[in-house]
Amino acid sequence: MEGTSATSPSPILACPANPRTVPTISDSVNSLGMTELSDANSFSEINSSMLPLSEFSTPKKRQCFSQDGSLHKPVCDEAIKPIVGMRFDDIASVEAFYKNYAHHVGFGVRLGSQRMVNNVIHWKRFLCAREGYRSTKDTHTVDYLDKNASNKRRKVKITRCGCDAHIYVNRDSEGKYNIASMVEHHNHELVSPRKQHLIRSNRKVSERAKLTLFDCHKASIGPAQAYRLLHVGVGAFDGVGCTKKDLQNYYSEFKNKIKNCDAQMLVDQFGRLKQLNAAFFFEYDVDEDGTLLRLFWADATSRKNYSHFHDVLSFDSTYSTNQYNYIFAPFTGINHHMQSVFLGGGFLLNEATEDYKWLFEAFLKSMGGVAPGVIITDESGSMRNAIQAILPNTVHRLCMWHIMRKVPEKVPLELRTNEYFYKRLNSCVWNSETPTEFEESWKNVMLRFDLETNEWFGKCYHIRGSWVPAYFMDIPLAGILRTTSRSESENSFFKNFIRRKLAFVEFWLRFDTALKCQRQEELVADHTSLHTTPRLMTCWEIERHGSLIFTHEVFNLFQSEVLAAREHCDVQDTKDVGDLKIMSVSDQSHPKNRVREVNLQTTTMITKCSCMLFENKGIVCRHVIRVLRGAKINELPNFYILKRWEKMCKRDIAYDGDGNPLDDNPIDYVDMETRRKISVARNKFEDLIRHAKNSSGGLDLLHSGLCDLESTISQSMLVVAHTSQQEQESFVGSSFPTQVDILTPTNIDARGTCSRIKGHRDKEKKAQPKKKLGVTVRVPRVCGTCKELVLHDSRKCPKKK
Incomplete structure (x- = not known):
């Protein structure tokens, strides 16, 4: 840009290394020196005695009115003020210059009319954002209180007031753009410096902001929290560059863009993952209209985990649906660190038997046809039928967590707060070791608390063989998933990134991050077990042997059995029957001081205990340890060392049916080095800011150096500006499809998670009468502190005082 006369000041502020660069709005806001007045004031003429401050000084408010008080004249440094006759290289420079000027004086800019010939702009107007008036169709009266009003509209604030401030530029014969005319005065107050960052x-x-928004979404953090994180990072809201609503609108635009191609994008993403790693498995099914009905996937790591830990798994279809009402159904196993691991997952549009059959068949296909030993599920008739048909040799049991959490809503009100009742019931369910013992204890509880005629408890007793641990004591490793704490942990993990309004693409981004976090925990546990040694509590050699073999988590369980064997167990009697020794071992740690029977085969040194801990959980029990100690056996026999509990259990390479190694993607060292350089550069830049921020000279030096660096990078390499779609595709990891063959359902009622076992809080909420305008309805609820059905909640419970 060049002025029309030699005496005209340069209208563009720029870094010394690149004098033709127009400064950004956020940079140029600091170029004026002003005097602070009250917040109600706008701008006025600056006193002639005031001198411009440094380039980084803070703008001050000034009041500006014409003599008659009806117009407002902006006042600013002459260097950034538009003047008729100013010349610019291109139309983008004009726009940047006028917006920079508008930002300093306090008004917004809107693009006006233009004339184009052969795709070249010949003239264009840049307007004050408050130019013109709202059209008559937008100013009609609407009854916002009438819910049935057909003309109901969103309440939008009026911003137009007929302001005529503008500049008009035209193109000359040399292809330059000149300011041909302008109106400087405004008919409205100008925005004060404290609010200038809010101008549209x-x-x-x-x-x-976009990168932070996308990164936060992957970590299950929404736009509002991402905006707060941006504010904390820059130290002030005016440094963010946008409002919270802007960030939310940007993300809403992204959601609207993927709305009609969501299912297609997820399947395309799975196809891309399959290309990167042939061991990635996925299958899907659509109806005649192309609507996605069923989807299953399992990556290489999930399939490898199943090859090691297929003895027992959990399948749960009670998680919240996504925005299309699909049910998310994950398969979960237990690894050698006693951690929950993802083994595969599916989406089902319907929950009929045929849908579950398809899902279990896809799961079996991905796992080479190897069926699990035990599968634990929630209560569902269609799921039970599918398991019987597809997994006939798999032991099926119901999840106790889903059943026991239902108890409070099924008992009379007086029992909801009866701690003795819960103690007796839990003891009956958890501590019974044989079916006979459970049945006797159950009848006593029902009789003691007058529940013999309770229909729900009667149903639970009728299906006792499918959920009570006493009926699974002899099933290998069936007790691994018996604890409610594990089910609660698993449920909490998945609910952290499953939300009703999530699309498929959003779900996958969150899920992928959560899965990486889960596997990072396993990596940490591997490192700890392999490179640290647990503290031994006895001088028994068998304990030291266990510490060398088992992972730390499993060893802790084994160690507690060793301690109990030393402190509480004694061999009371021994009988010899051929090669078999039958020993009676007392256990003083048991509430009933129960005596266990241990059979020792002297030829193989294999034992079997009546407590069945090893059969049920894979951990050798205290009674067997006591017998081995008496037989002077200082190391665990191989029979008692399950490979699934060993530190090195996953060292063997596993392959799928096509010969593909079941392992993670090969490491991309180029990408790894790029990420490392970015991390180092970011840390160095933050260190420079921290060192320079304490002095004005330091900030000036840093700013000048960055401008020089920006100029050098711009000249040495091609800087490609990405479109909004390219940014979003980079975030998603796949391109927006040009043709959509896989659709999501439309016009489906939000049925929620219909198969989920509802709690009493859910049913009480559903039973609450709707509130009428001006009427307060108080409905009793169960207080979390006093456990009573009352009219207060835990925050106001009198028992807290």
Whole structure:
């Protein structure tokens, strides 16, 4: 850009290394020196005695009115003020210059009319954002209180007031653009410096804001929290560059863009993962209209985990649906660190028997046809039928957590707060070791608390063989998943990234991050077990042997059995029957001081205990340890060392049916080095800011150096500006499809998770009468503190005082 006369000041502020660069709005806001007045004031003429401050000084408010008080004249440094006759290289420079000027004086800019010939702009107007008036169709009266009003509209604030401030530029014979005319005065107050960052033309969702938004979404953090994180990072809201609503609108635009191609994008993403790693498995099914009915996937790591830990798994279809009402159904196993691991997952549009059959068949296909030993599920008739048909040799049991959490809503009100009742019931369910013992204890509880005629408890007793641990004591490793704490942990893990309004693509981004976190926990546990040694509590050699073999988590369980064997167990009697020794071992740690029977085969040194801990959980029990100690056996026999509990259990390479290694993707060292360089550069830049921020000279030096660096990078390499779609595709990891063959359902009622076992809080909420306008309805609820059905909650419970 060049002025029309030699005496005209340069209208563009720029870094010394690149004098033709127009400064950004956020940078140029600091170029004026002003005097602070009251917040109600706008701008006025600056006193002639005031001198411009440094480039980084803070703008001050000034009041500006014409003599008659009806117009407002902006006042600013002459260097950034538009003047008729100013010349610019291109139309983008004109726009940047006028927006920079508008930002300093306090008004927004809107693009006006233009004339184009052969795709070249010949003239264009840049307007004050408050130019013109709202059209008559937008100003009609609407009854916002009438819920049935057909003309109900969103309440939008009026911003137009007929302001005529503008500049008009035209193109000359040399291809330059000149300011041909302008109106400087405004018919409205100008925005004070404290609020200038709120002007629409001054706001922009920056690259940093977009990256933060996308990164936060992957970590299950929404736009509102991402905006707060941005504010904390820059130290002030005016430094973010946009408002919270701008960030939310940007993400809403992304959601609207993927709305009609969501299922297609997820399947395309799975196809891309299959290309990167042939061991990635997925299958899907659509109806005649192309609507996605069923989907299953399992990556290489999930399939490898199943090859090691297929003895027992959990399948739960009670998780919240996504925005299309699909049910998310994950398969979960237990690894050698006693951690829950994802083994595969599916989406089902319906929950009929045929849908579950398809899902179990896809799961078996992905796992080479190897069926699990035990599968634990929630209560569902269609699921039970599918398991019987597809997994006939798999032991099926119901999840106790889903059943026991239902108890409070099924008992009379007086029992909801009866701690003795819960103690007796839990003891009956958890501590019974044989079916006979459970049945006797159950009848006593029903009789003691007058529940013999309770229909729900009667149903639970009728299906006792499918959920009570006493009926699974002899099933290998069936007790691994018996604890409610594990089910609660698993449920909490998945609910952290499953939300009703999530699309498929959003779900996958969150799920992928959560899965990486889960596997990172396993990596940490592997490192700890392999490179640290647990503290031994006895001098028994068998304990030391266990510490060398088992992972730390499993060893802790084994160690507690060793301690109990030393402190509480004694061999009371021994009988010899051929090669078999039958020993009676007392256990003083048991509440009933129960005597266990241990059979020792002297030829193989294999034992079997009546407590069945090893059969049920894979951990050798205290009674067997006591017998081995008496037989002077200082190391665990191989029979008692399950490979699934060993530190090195996953060292063997596993392959699928096609010969593909079941392992993670090969490491991309180029990508790894790029991430490392970015991390180092970011840390160095933050260190520079921290060192320079304490002095004005330091900030000036840093700013000048960054401008020089920006100029060098711009000249040495091609900087490609990405479109909004390219940014979003980079975030998703796949391109937006040009053709959509896989659809999501439309016009489906939100049925929620219909198969989920509802709690009493859910049913009480559903039973609450709807509130009428002006009427307060108080409905009793169960207080979390006093456990009573009352009219207060835990926060106001009198028992807390």
